[in-house]
Amino acid sequence: MSLTVVGSVAFDALETPFGKRDKILGGAATHFSLAASFFTQVNAVGVVGGDFGGDEWGVFRRHHINTDDIEVIADGKTFFWSGRYDYDMNTAETLDTQLNVFETFDPKLSENSKRAKLLFLANIQPTLQKRVREQCPDAKFVAMDTMNYWITSAKDALLETVKVVDCTIINDAEARQLTDEPNIHRAAKKILDLGLKAVVIKRGEYGATLFTKDGYFATPAYPLESVFDPTGAGDTFAGGFMGYLASQDSIEDDTLRRAMVYGSVMASFNVEKFGTQRVDALDYPEINQRFKAFKKMTHFEDIPFERATTAA
Amino acid sequence: MSLTVVGSVAFDALETPFGKRDKILGGAATHFSLAASFFTQVNAVGVVGGDFGGDEWGVFRRHHINTDDIEVIADGKTFFWSGRYDYDMNTAETLDTQLNVFETFDPKLSENSKRAKLLFLANIQPTLQKRVREQCPDAKFVAMDTMNYWITSAKDALLETVKVVDCTIINDAEARQLTDEPNIHRAAKKILDLGLKAVVIKRGEYGATLFTKDGYFATPAYPLESVFDPTGAGDTFAGGFMGYLASQDSIEDDTLRRAMVYGSVMASFNVEKFGTQRVDALDYPEINQRFKAFKKMTHFEDIPFERATTAA
Numbered sequence: 177m178s179l180t181v182v183g184s185v186a187f188d189a190l191e192t193p194f195g196k197r198d199k200i201l202g203g204a205a206t207h208f209s210l211a212a213s214f215f216t217q218v219n220a221v222g223v224v225g226g227d228f229g230g231d232e233w234g235v236f237r238r239h240h241i242n243t244d245d246i247e248v249i250a251d252g253k254t255f256f257w258s259g260r261y262d263y264d265m266n267t268a269e270t271l272d273t274q275l276n277v278f279e280t281f282d283p284k285l286s287e288n289s290k291r292a293k294l295l296f297l298a299n300i301q302p303t304l305q306k307r308v309r310e311q312c313p314d315a316k317f318v319a320m321d322t323m324n325y326w327i328t329s330a331k332d333a334l335l336e337t338v339k340v341v342d343c344t345i346i347n348d349a350e351a352r353q354l355t356d357e358p359n360i361h362r363a364a365k366k367i368l369d370l371g372l373k374a375v376v377i378k379r380g381e382y383g384a385t386l387f388t389k390d391g392y393f394a395t396p397a398y399p400l401e402s403v404f405d406p407t408g409a410g411d412t413f414a415g416g417f418m419g420y421l422a423s424q425d426s427i428e429d430d431t432l433r434r435a436m437v438y439g440s441v442m443a444s445f446n447v448e449k450f451g452t453q454r455v456d457a458l459d460y461p462e463i464n465q466r467f468k469a470f471k472k473m474t475h476f477e478d479i480p481f482e483r484a485t486t487a488a
Numbered sequence: 489m490s491l492t493v494v495g496s497v498a499f500d501a502l503e504t505p506f507g508k509r510d511k512i513l514g515g516a517a518t519h520f521s522l523a524a525s526f527f528t529q530v531n532a533v534g535v536v537g538g539d540f541g542g543d544e545w546g547v548f549r550r551h552h553i554n555t556d557d558i559e560v561i562a563d564g565k566t567f568f569w570s571g572r573y574d575y576d577m578n579t580a581e582t583l584d585t586q587l588n589v590f591e592t593f594d595p596k597l598s599e600n601s602k603r604a605k606l607l608f609l610a611n612i613q614p615t616l617q618k619r620v621r622e623q624c625p626d627a628k629f630v631a632m633d634t635m636n637y638w639i640t641s642a643k644d645a646l647l648e649t650v651k652v653v654d655c656t657i658i659n660d661a662e663a664r665q666l667t668d669e670p671n672i673h674r675a676a677k678k679i680l681d682l683g684l685k686a687v688v689i690k691r692g693e694y695g696a697t698l699f700t701k702d703g704y705f706a707t708p709a710y711p712l713e714s715v716f717d718p719t720g721a722g723d724t725f726a727g728g729f730m731g732y733l734a735s736q737d738s739i740e741d742d743t744l745r746r747a748m749v750y751g752s753v754m755a756s757f758n759v760e761k762f763g764t765q766r767v768d769a770l771d772y773p774e775i776n777q778r779f780k781a782f783k784k785m786t787h788f789e790d791i792p793f794e795r796a797t798t799a800a
Binding site for chain 2: 214215263358359360361362365379381382383385391392393394395396399400401402403420423430433434436437438460463464467468471472473474475476477478479480481483484
């Protein structure tokens with residue numbers, strides 16, 4: 177099944193304890209498409225400026241990502257974000273944000289992008305997300321991300337958008353903030369109750385959890401001794417998750433579970449190097465080997481306990 | 489195999505958003521023995537005052553826990569701890585600590601307790617832990633807990649103790665503090681490198697992880713919408729973990745994995761009511777049913793990805 181993503185394409189400047197990069201390819205739609213491209217055909221919808229160059233387009237082209245709907249505003253500049261990570265690598269401190277051409281981003285979907293069976297609305301203004309969703313009537317499974325900024329500044333619009341998607345892929349702090357509910361399981365249930373099929377909670381180094389009406393699935397994060405650059409890990413997770421679903425033509429429980437793991441697999445690679453570098457260079461044997469590692473690190477035999485002697 | 493635990497037996501006073509208790513049975517050795525008693529014969533080593541009454545002894549007796557080595561100092565008072573949990577239920581604020589008879593606790597192990605094949609050193613002064621360990625030369629698998637207080641005030645003694653056990657069962661903040669290592673995987677490796685067989689990291693609502701020389705295993709916590717009283721959850725986990733190992737006469741990787749899950753199962757029950765109330769009333773079908781639930785919430789089929797069309 178085809179997959180369309182709408183979101184930011186950007187340049188990032190990063191400082192981590194492991195090094196510094198002045199201007200590398202970033203953005204939610206970028207990380208998402210790159211991860212998803214290993215599983216399915218992806219249409220990316222976004223906007224860039226005249227400064228977006230051959231190297232950047234090359235990354236998309238190498239992975240057969242359809243960039244027809246990435247609008248180029250030749251006399252504008254690409255969205256630029258600059259951030260710094262401290263030693264614990266959990267939260268980024270934003271040093272600079274220049275929205276540039278992204279400030280007036282008005283997603284224009286071609287007929288091809290509109291016909292997608294799966295749609296991912298990356299973190300953009302909720303009203304825009306809703307408008308895009310309405311342009312894709314054939315979409316069988318629509319997922320969205322958001323961020324604390326929209327929960328604070330546009331909560332009503334955001335809730336209207338949540339009601340027209342099938343799945344949210346957000347982090348635990350966002351789920352708590354969106355529902356005013358400190359317990360994550362109750363928070364997820366409140367979101368599900370808005371009419372969704374699935375709620376995915378990203379928990380950083382603790383992995384990710386999937387809530388559906390009938391069940392619950394939890395996967396740990398891959399045990400990495402060095403997280404090099406966490407930028408884009410959440411979007412890479414979403415790309416692996418949605419890409420795998422698209423490839424399987426199914427949103428059954430079994431498939432959703434494996435999609436959670438493929439999402440975690442892709443995110444674990446993303447953080448190993450700066451920006452898109454690691455995922456760009458990935459191959460299928462590496463993906464499947466890490467998928468197997470996830471199986472190994474969570475597997476146990478289902479053997480009920482029986483007391484040998486008289487029960488207490 | 490027999491199992492001995494050395495640690496506190498206490499009265500707790502608790503305030504949570506769900507209620508208040510003035511004086512209920514608590515203590516690390518209590519929660520541990522109670523959980524372990526479902527799997528094996530437990531010898532509890534501790535000290536109480538003359539105020540320790542029939543109801544309290546009744547809990548131990550009901551679960552066939554050997555209390556011969558719980559010393560009674562008739563004219564003393566039992567260790568008393570008072571704490572309050574806020575709405576997020578993650579950290580306890582200590583309101584009052586009265587060590588009482590526990591201040592001069594000098595564990596006295598009978599021959600029976602010394603012959604145990606498994607030994608758990610709950611959170612007490614590290615030098616005492618080491619002395620107890622040395623009194624149990626037959627112990628095949630010795631695990632220990634500790635707390636931030638000892639890491640700060642007696643780090644050298646603590647490290648000496650860690651070197652003579654097989655396994656630490658500590659929380660993630662403690663592992664980071666003990667090793668000065670913010671990355672939990674590197675922290676665990678540093679502890680393993682002191683010569684241990686296994687390092688168990690308790691992560692509260694995020695579950696628990698097991699590190700051994702050859703592998704890594706992660707289990708989520710049971711998804712509870714209401715955590716009623718988290719006091720003793722860590723010791724209850726340790727009791728389920730060590731109790732299961734004792735029952736299986738094995739410390740192979742497969743057994744350790746199931747022990748991690750049985751530990752998580754017991755801890756998930758512990759937090760459902762105040763103090764020992766829930767585990768005290770537990771039965772085997774409940775334990776096995778929740779074990780099955782852990783299997784269900786972590787299971788996925790190991791199906792490698794194959795791209796249907798030409799690979800990207």
